[in-house]
Amino acid sequence: MRYFIPSFVLLICYWVLFPISGASLEETLKNNNAKSLEMQLGHFSVSLTVKDINASKDFYEKLGFKIIGGDVKNKYVVLKNGTSTIGLFQGMFDKNTLTFNPGWDADCKTLGEFQDVRELQQELKKRGLNPVVAADESTSGPAFFTLADPDGNPILFDQHVAKPTKK
Numbered sequence: 001m002r003y004f005i006p007s008f009v010l011l012i013c014y015w016v017l018f019p020i021s022g023a024s025l026e027e028t029l030k031n032n033n034a035k036s037l038e039m040q041l042g043h044f045s046v047s048l049t050v051k052d053i054n055a056s057k058d059f060y061e062k063l064g065f066k067i068i069g070g071d072v073k074n075k076y077v078v079l080k081n082g083t084s085t086i087g088l089f090q091g092m093f094d095k096n097t098l099t100f101n102p103g104w105d106a107d108c109k110t111l112g113e114f115q116d117v118r119e120l121q122q123e124l125k126k127r128g129l130n131p132v133v134a135a136d137e138s139t140s141g142p143a144f145f146t147l148a149d150p151d152g153n154p155i156l157f158d159q160h161v162a163k164p165t166k167k
Helices: 007-017 025-036 053-062 117-126
Strands: 043-049 066-071 076-081 084-089 097-101 143-148 154-159
Touching (some): 053 076, 117 154
Parallel strands (some): 097 154
Antiparallel strands (some): 076 084, 143 154
16 A cells, blocks of 8 residues: 655655754754753652651562662662662652752663763753752762752752763
C-alpha cells in the first residue's frame, strides 16, 4: 500500500529540520543539543519524608524496589526499581523533595565529566532563581543548595563527589 504525503506536510517537516536561517540539519541538531546540555542537573530522584523508615522500606521493597544505598540505622535508604530512584528519609526533611545529584549517573556512579553544583547555582542565579540555602562557591568537592518552586516544593541539588580535575 502506498501512502500519499501532501507537499505542505513535507514543507513543514523541512522547515522544522532546516530552519529558515539556512542552517543544515547537522547544525540545527548541534545547536539544539547544545541548548539541552546547558544545564546538567545530575541524576534525579524523589526524596520522601517518612514517619517509620522500616515500614516505608518494607512497603517499597514489596513494590519491587531494591536498596542501593543508605543505612536504616541512620534513618535513610535509597532504593531503585528500573530507572526509578527514591530516597526514604526519617527526620531529615520537612517535606518530600525533588533531588538532583550532579556527578552521578543513574547507578550512583561518579561521572567522568559533569557540571559542578556551584556552576549550576551560578547559572540558576543568572536566570533569576535564588537559592533558599546556597552552596559556598569558594569551596570545591561535595556541596548542596536548595531552591523552592513557585508552590514551595523543595528542590535539592546534592553533589556527593568532587568534580574531576582536567588533565
